[in-house]
Amino acid sequence: MSEKAASFREQLKERGLKLTTQRQAVLDVIIEHEGEHLSSEEIFELVRKNYPDIGLATVYRTLTLLDSMDLVYKLDLDDGCNRYELNKKNEDHRHHHLICMSCGSVEEVEEDLLESLEEQITREKGFKVTDHRVKFYGYCKNCLKNQ
Ligand SMILES: [Zn+2]
Ligand SMILES: [Zn+2]
Ligand SMILES: [Zn+2]
Missing domain, CATH: 1.10.10.10 (Winged helix-like DNA-binding domain superfamily/Winged helix DNA-binding domain)
Structure with a gap:
């Protein structure tokens, strides 16, 4: 098991x-x-x-x-x-998703990459970010290649 x-x-x-x-x-x-x-x-x-x-x-x-x-x-x-x-282990903040608008593929971005934005939000808004759900829309590598 x-x-x-x-x-x-x-x-x-x-x-x-x-x-x-x-x-x-x-x-x-x-x-x-x-x-x-x-x-x-x-x-x-x-x-x-x-x-x-x-x-x-x-x-x-x-x-x-x-x-x-x-x-x-x-x-x-x-x-x-x-x-x-x-639900991945050792993942405090959820990973991001790259959604291709042409073929519908979904790729994952493992790194948070938002730390400085989160700090800025805390500094300017007094709001502590504990998680997020980020979706990026665009075109994947394969679709760009076959254009
Ligand atoms: Zn984060
Ligand atoms: Zn695609
Ligand atoms: Zn995912």
Whole structure:
């Protein structure tokens, strides 16, 4: 069992819930596809390959549960669906996303890069920044090359 799955099981136990095969299957798919920002429907299709009996509602409920436990993040990439990704360890501030307006690809920027902006906000507004969700829109390397 992966570290994420073990931590999930612990947290479920604290809430008096069980790590059912279905819950484990949903988490496993997200772990296997790290960095892909799968939508709930895509996750459902992948889980169904191994568990043909699972329902879409179960997958929705499990994703909401994982989100409430901070094991996954829900992302809104403005494409009309809920997408999910693993909550990365050692990430105080959330990483940024580069969204290509031509092919729809999503790339991650691991570095925060906003420290000086955050300091400036604290200095000028007296507001302490603890997190952010940054989406950059533009054109990816591949699309620029094929123009
Ligand atoms: Zn930051
Ligand atoms: Zn592109
Ligand atoms: Zn991401």
